[in-house]
Amino acid sequence: MSVTAAKGFTAAGIAAGIKENGNPDLALVVNNGPRRAAAGVFTSNRVKAAPVLWSEQVLKSGQLSAVVLNSGGANACTGPKGFQDTHATAERAAEVLGTGAGEVAVCSTGLIGVLLPMDKLLPGVGAAAAQLSEHGGEKAAIAIKTTDTVHKTSVVTGDGWTVGGMAKGAGMLAPGLATMLVVLTTDADLGSDALDRALRDATRVTFDRVDSDGCMSTNDTVLLLASGASGVTPGYEEFAEAVRAVCDDLGQQLIRDAEGASKDIRVEVVGAATEDDAVEVGRSIARNNLLKCAIHGEDPNWGRVLSAIGTTSAAFEPDELNVAINGVWVCKNGGVGEDRDKVDMRYREVHIVADLAAGDATATIWTNDLTADYVHENSAYSS
Amino acid sequence: MSVTAAKGFTAAGIAAGIKENGNPDLALVVNNGPRRAAAGVFTSNRVKAAPVLWSEQVLKSGQLSAVVLNSGGANACTGPKGFQDTHATAERAAEVLGTGAGEVAVCSTGLIGVLLPMDKLLPGVGAAAAQLSEHGGEKAAIAIKTTDTVHKTSVVTGDGWTVGGMAKGAGMLAPGLATMLVVLTTDADLGSDALDRALRDATRVTFDRVDSDGCMSTNDTVLLLASGASGVTPGYEEFAEAVRAVCDDLGQQLIRDAEGASKDIRVEVVGAATEDDAVEVGRSIARNNLLKCAIHGEDPNWGRVLSAIGTTSAAFEPDELNVAINGVWVCKNGGVGEDRDKVDMRYREVHIVADLAAGDATATIWTNDLTADYVHENSAYSS
The missing domain is CATH 3.60.70.12 (L-amino peptidase D-ALA esterase/amidase)
Known part of the structure; x- marks a missing residue:
């Protein structure tokens, strides 16, 4: 209606x-x-x-x-x-x-x-x-x-x-x-x-x-x-x-309906000192082309999540960061966590949780994977 | 050696x-x-x-x-x-x-x-x-x-x-x-x-x-x-x-040698009020996925250059911006400039000049186009 x-x-x-x-x-x-x-x-x-x-x-x-x-x-x-x-x-x-x-x-x-x-x-x-x-x-x-x-x-x-x-x-x-x-x-x-x-x-x-x-x-x-x-x-x-x-x-x-996307990614930042920190970290993760390619390839590449977090000014200690992908805590205390082979990436919905271990604030940013179809659609747009 | x-x-x-x-x-x-x-x-x-x-x-x-x-x-x-x-x-x-x-x-x-x-x-x-x-x-x-x-x-x-x-x-x-x-x-x-x-x-x-x-x-x-x-x-x-x-x-x-790239893009910012402004604008242009896709498609899409400039805090007036792609001033005074069909995009080197008309400072950022090969290489990297 x-x-x-x-x-x-x-x-x-x-x-x-x-x-x-x-x-x-x-x-x-x-x-x-x-x-x-x-x-x-x-x-x-x-x-x-x-x-x-x-x-x-x-x-x-x-x-x-x-x-x-x-x-x-x-x-x-x-x-x-x-x-x-x-x-x-x-x-x-x-x-x-x-x-x-x-x-x-x-x-x-x-x-x-x-x-x-x-x-x-x-x-x-x-x-x-x-x-x-x-x-x-x-x-x-x-x-x-x-x-x-x-x-x-x-x-x-x-x-x-x-x-x-x-x-x-x-x-x-x-x-x-x-x-x-x-x-x-x-x-x-x-x-x-x-x-x-x-x-x-x-x-x-x-x-x-x-x-x-x-x-x-x-x-x-x-x-x-x-x-x-x-x-x-x-x-x-x-x-x-x-x-x-x-x-x-x-x-x-x-x-x-995002152009060329094959995965919808929910980036949930928790444990942030402030909501601004949570949003900054969420955006940095959501904009990381390498991570977005990895998700497209159904690769739970938490290292790229950490390198994205590392570019922000949010409050956190590198060795206290935790990351879950689709419910599996693949990164604990800034290092290797649970077995990444446990992560099921077959479905369109992907849920990344980044825990900054620095407070109680949270924010969620929504993004997509980066795909060859996105490239194609946007390189041919005006022609 | x-x-x-x-x-x-x-x-x-x-x-x-x-x-x-x-x-x-x-x-x-x-x-x-x-x-x-x-x-x-x-x-x-x-x-x-x-x-x-x-x-x-x-x-x-x-x-x-x-x-x-x-x-x-x-x-x-x-x-x-x-x-x-x-x-x-x-x-x-x-x-x-x-x-x-x-x-x-x-x-x-x-x-x-x-x-x-x-x-x-x-x-x-x-x-x-x-x-x-x-x-x-x-x-x-x-x-x-x-x-x-x-x-x-x-x-x-x-x-x-x-x-x-x-x-x-x-x-x-x-x-x-x-x-x-x-x-x-x-x-x-x-x-x-x-x-x-x-x-x-x-x-x-x-x-x-x-x-x-x-x-x-x-x-x-x-x-x-x-x-x-x-x-x-x-x-x-x-x-x-x-x-x-x-x-x-x-x-x-x-x-x-950048992964999957087919174009090397020189983003030259001129007429900036300060070198910091020039670098900020250059980076914003260099990181715009839509522009990078357009360049891949050999499309001199200056609108995407302007929308990238518009996200910065640099000193400029929107209706004074000029953009040249491979020597053709396709955008003048924030609007349509020379005929975009004159732009020759066949070669690997692409040169974008963004003139902020706000001073004498300059900076050059080097980047690449965004391609399906980049997506492929980075979605398969760890597997």
Whole structure:
């Protein structure tokens, strides 16, 4: 049900001709109110795509009536013309929906450094508006796919209210955020401050801890829109937990669909002195190409885990480190532990536990193995 | 000529049976004086192999009579027993050479987390000593290979003095240092302070700027030994330049032999506000898996260069960035520049220039493309 699971929202997804292969490439999500509260988080990359610059600006009001999303082009590194194109997209959506451009966010995804075909995109906004429906969430989720093999949606239901969402993303997945566009909707009756807080709390421990390939996008956007249509104002904790659950589910779907991956790796750091230490160590392990190749080869190579930990500034003593792979403590006290032949690596899920023996803090980072398919997919992407 | 190009040195390389395939795996380099000055730099990984801990300790005296090097096992993450094994190796070498163990450095390379077969290694030290020769440099260089496809040596001759060296390394190549063992020798008549300064000045701009796969080893060691046998004391600048030239040459050889690589990429950052900024940006570009895949596919994907720059804290404005690939300025002022079809990517050498337009500082980082062969080699390494 995606972004139309919550009451007060309509959506559409169409093929506007932006993608040369004719696949769906334009989505529209509309908040029909009565409220139009919204919040957003964006890439921390300093090179930001035009739609990110635009949407950050319009979000300052805490109000959104609609979101236009396109695949088939990231509109990043496209200069003043790229920004004008984003502005024109918002203007066109505002015109056909009878709202102001300052309440329309824009998200784009695809190749960097290419101008969007505005002669296709602008008419597409009108065509999408004509197909808006309370059942359009699925089509919207499909229209934002790039190298995604599946579309991603999630729904959590509260007591009389709902949070739903859609996501795209399959590569360039790294903190700050992963390369992804996410639109979440709710019919809970909440203002933009509560949305903002819940969204930041959720993304910090979900999307920000998905690190498929260490590469940070120019276009990452996560939006949360509230219609108030349920008339219910849930307690903050209850609502925040629902938002976190939807983000967690979508984040897991991103990892499972990561480009070329054959293993999903859960890197759980325990015994850290601080949560920051745990996150730093988790990221270092998750980004170690040699380890990611070893996991691909079903080799429980704990030495590469230790060498990754050794590059961090976290509190630990080398001779107190412990590492378990799929439940077998292959490294104890910085040296050889249980027999590595006991580790069963046949399944897609791989669980690495790194125990720093320095405190009680923990964090989990999600990543993938590094495969020949990843290389192939990303060396042929723009050709 | 390797480590025996300079007068006063003998070396040997033999098959001691450490490697199961019977290839050469043990090297010995001996300084016959009259001086025995030495300096060393080591991995900045906090998880250090036993031979690194040992050699750092013995180097404090500024004196080395010999270096024992083995491939076939890194002796890293091997606990107290591993350190005892390194100590026993130095003791055995000291015994057969008639010196003290405190003047014997030890270097090991191979798989992490496995104890060395000391029943093979210790007799091997005696066997290597029996074959020490002024022409043994080549054999020593061969004996330290792991996944290297070629052995690496280099020599620079001054006015009556010489600097020569050998290196191993083909993967896990990243700053701090690359995964490599390097022994440099000279017959210049210099003390350990001058050697230390020249070595640090050289490695900072050579090995420390080789970043093949972003992975930092537990065993990196670069040693410089001076015999004084030429009787010549060169000026510091002249000597330092020779050490830098040998390090640069060996560093280039490491990059050209990097595991699975099909392209050698020179990332030159110009227009930086500071050298630190230039190095940070260069490393970020060199470590971007998506860009490395694109280069493998001969795709001049400058968008991935910009997204890598955007993750750094260097001084720059996104709309002032310029990027050239193989001489074509494909990105100007943060957007589309010259026609990317003009970029000729057919050759192994690829030259990326990133102009931050923020100052006059520069730095060059050397890296490789990311290939299916790299994945294959590193997923099958320990099996």
